[in-house]
Amino acid sequence: MNRNEPTALERFINGILPENPVYRQLLGMCPTLAVTNSMEPAMTMAVAVAFVLLSANIIVSLIRHLLKPHLRILVFTLTIATFVTIADRILQAYMWDMSKQLGPYVPLIIVNCIIICRCEVCASKQKLGPAIMDALGQSLGFALALASVATVREILGSGTWFGLPVMPAVWPDWVIMVLPPGAFLTLGVLIGLVNWLQNKKKQTA
């Protein structure tokens, strides 16, 4: 561990933009591409991931001194799988239609590498406070990333945002934006944009 270990607040802020899980770390690409054809499923996914990430970080941080190096990944996976199952059952009980729409992508949160990455990089080495802030920051960063992709895709693809019409009635819906190619196009353009802005900022600084 280096001496310049970020503080809890820095960890929170880092997760939002400087170390955004999607735009800077390129993690969690599967949900970013798969559930962002409109805002509603994207935000449900973001909340589910936030719940799992926060819970897993808390548990892992609490038991960090008991972890054996060669068994730690097993503990992470076990913890994550438990909370994903809980999230899945809650969705099925209270948001049945959304649960059906998200389908297998909810159980697939188990293999979302953002979560196992944060357990490994942060929670297994940090006190509870920084681990919680880290989880919140990363979850917020992930939610913003999903929202950005979903906003572009829903507005261009369906002319709506959160189901509300925002484009003029003459808008010809770009069906490709709702389909998988639209996800790749949007994400590619947005990542390019973020990198371009970052480079510009560096040059002026």
Added chain:
Amino acid sequence: MAEEEKTEQVDETPEKGGNYIAQAWLILLLAVCFGASLTGVQISLGEKIQQNKLNETFSQIPNLVPGSDTGKGFEIDGKIIYRAMSGDAQVGWVVPATGQGFADKVEILIGLDTKADKLTGLYVLDQKETPGLGNKIVEEDWQMQYVDKPTASQIEVIKAGSPTVNQIMAVTGATISSVAVTDLVNKTVAEIKDKLASNAK
């Protein structure tokens, strides 16, 4: 779970080969705690999830059996099935069935006419098949293939060519999911067909 730890542990610290439990106690303890909490979640939410499924079943009955507007539960051999009703007259049956798909269990609803001579519809209630491949079994176009299939003979899945009266096209790249649903239909219909016909009102 314990098996995996043992092999891993033997690889890394052969000299301590004896104390598996000492190494794995945390995982065993966590597994028990997590298992207990999941049981709690299942007990508190299970009923609500079942109710959601039931609501969806009833909302699908008019689509599964043309001309019907409601369903009435009915028990045969301990299995709940539904009479599809149009007012007071029965116009068909809806039979729920569960079987193993490619990834997880697949739950379907089968619509049949009153004499159980032909299928009138199929609906996938729950599935966790591969996104982009197997999960196309939820698409209406694919499910429509089952409509009007006679139940006198088994339905076959084909991968190419044009399907005859007892054949359906597999979802491209998802033969296992397609066969799983078809086998489930065949098996369920074969088991229950005669009982349905004799119980029709």
